Amino acid sequence: MSTTLECVSDWMTRQRWYAGKGHVPRLRILSADPVPSDDPESRVSILLVMDDEGHVPTLYQVPIVERSTLQPAERPFLIGQNDDGDYIFDGPHDPAYPRALLFLLAPDLAREVTVTGSKVLSGEQSNTSIIYEIDGTPSIICKVFRTLHNGDNPDVTLQAALSAAGSTAVPRFVGQVRGEWDDVGQPSGRAAGHLAFAQEFLAGADDGWKVALQYAANGSDFTDLARALGAQTARVHSGLASVMPSNETSADDIAAFGVSWARRLTLATREVPALLESRAEIEAVYETARTGVWPRLQRIHGDFHLGQALLVPDRGWVLVDFEGEPLRPMNERDRPDVALRDVAGALRSFDYAAGATPGISADWAPACRDAFVAGYLAESGVDIEVFRPLLDAFELDKAVYEAIYEARNRPDWLAIPLRGIAQLLDSRRVEGAPAARLEA
Secondary structure, eight states: OBOHHHHHHHHHTTSTTOOOTTSOOOEEEEEEEEEOOSOTTOEEEEEEEEEOOSSSOEEEEEEEEEESOOOGGGGGGEEEEBTTSOEEEEGGGSTHHHHHHHHHHOHHHHHHSOEEEEEEOTTOSSEEEEEEEETTEEEEEEEEESEEOSBOOHHHHHHHHHHHTTOSSSOOEEEEEEEEEEOTTSTTSEEEEEEEEEEEOOTTOEEHHHHHHHHHHHTOOOHHHHHHHHHHHHHHHHHHHHHSOOBOOOHHHHHHHHHHHHHHHHHHHHHOGGGGGGHHHHHHHHHHHHTSOOOOBBOOOSSOSGGGEEEETTTEEEEOOOOOOTTSOHHHHTSOBOTHHHHHHHHHHHHHHHHTSTTOOTTHHHHHHHHHHHHHHHHHOOOTTTTHHHHHHHHHHHHHHHHHHHHHHOGGGTHHHHHHHHHHHHHHSOTTSOOOOOOO
């Protein structure tokens, strides 16, 4: 037997959402808050566990359930046994925690409905999602954030604001849970952020990436769905502009974007030598964008691609996962941005779907890209051509990021972003100039 911290330490470092796999953890429990439970045989708590090792200390949320007995079916979700002889279980997999959590998320709803079951969604990397069955029907999905940050999580605030405004382009919002913890880095000595939130479960929904891959593999026309996705993306942007703050783009804003593009390109040329030959052309695209026309800055999705859209029967496209780029600090994800960044993410996603499909027609991705832009333009009224240099810059920056990622993690896929960069540069090059040749 061990202390609760020892049990959690051994178990936590083996979880997919633990981000410190490159070092030996140095963990401490910041808080262990009990949560009221209707199960008399259990004790439910939310642990906030700080890992002080690594470049930046990282705070994790570990909901646990303690029981005096261990059933065979519970063994896969056992964290350990503490010095008091109690068995400690991973909360989301024990029925007591999801029921207790629902009372925190939406107390009125929790008193009205009967939770007949819950299950954890498999395959997630950084969070844990729980699907609730209400009267036998999957009805609510709750995302439990495993890594915590000071400040509001845009995945919660943006979807809550759109849902409250009546938008059907996002799932209906159900509730949220916030927490506080000690943080000497904050002026008050305390930090606060979101622990979890819940929204409607969309039965029968298909992941947009999987749908696109199926269409691509079958050689099917995806342009109608691409056009509809472009229109829905524009509706989300319009909705966010109406319910969240926006502002004119300042010279300092433009300079900050330029610094970010340049920093990423410098890193990419070090790690992907194939980009060296085209560096000057890429920098020229960035310079044209910096000196061109810029729209107002507003809140956006922030990490948009086909996998962040669900195709729902009798409803169409619904956008999810507004958390922003996972590697960006939370305070940066909470700022107004350029809506064209989301458009660029979608365009790159079509190229990826084509690149992941052997034998696909060369026209498939360009047709999808054109249809998406047409749908976005028709719904938003934005003249894409006015902002074309800016869209090109964001798309190039996204492809440069992809090249870094693929070089590090999936070298066999490096050709996809390199091909995208070459095609975009070719489309901008003065007729008669030599074509770019980027090879992995």
